[in-house]
Amino acid sequence: KDFLEAGKKRLMGDTTREASSHEVVDLKKENEHLKQLVAEIALKNRVLKKSLNGSGFEDIDL
Numbered sequence: 001k002d003f004l005e006a007g008k009k010r011l012m013g014d015t016t017r018e019a020s021s022h023e024v025v026d027l028k029k030e031n032e033h034l035k036q037l038v039a040e041i042a043l044k045n046r047v048l049k050k051s052l053n054g055s056g057f058e059d060i061d062l
Contacts, residue, residue, distance in 0.1 A: 019027070
């Protein structure tokens with residue numbers, strides 16, 4: 001029952017955040033950095049897959 005009540009309060013916005021503005025800024029920076037890393041890895045993965053599906057192994061700079 002406590003879980004449901006907490007969920008209702010959260011949906012109504014009746015909670016306090018425990019992160020300071022400095023922590024939020026740091027988390028946002030870290031999140032952007034991680035998004036960039038994921039994008040770079042996804043791009044390298046796409047290039048690698050295309051090279052493997054092509055005429056064989058090609059010289060690619062990952």
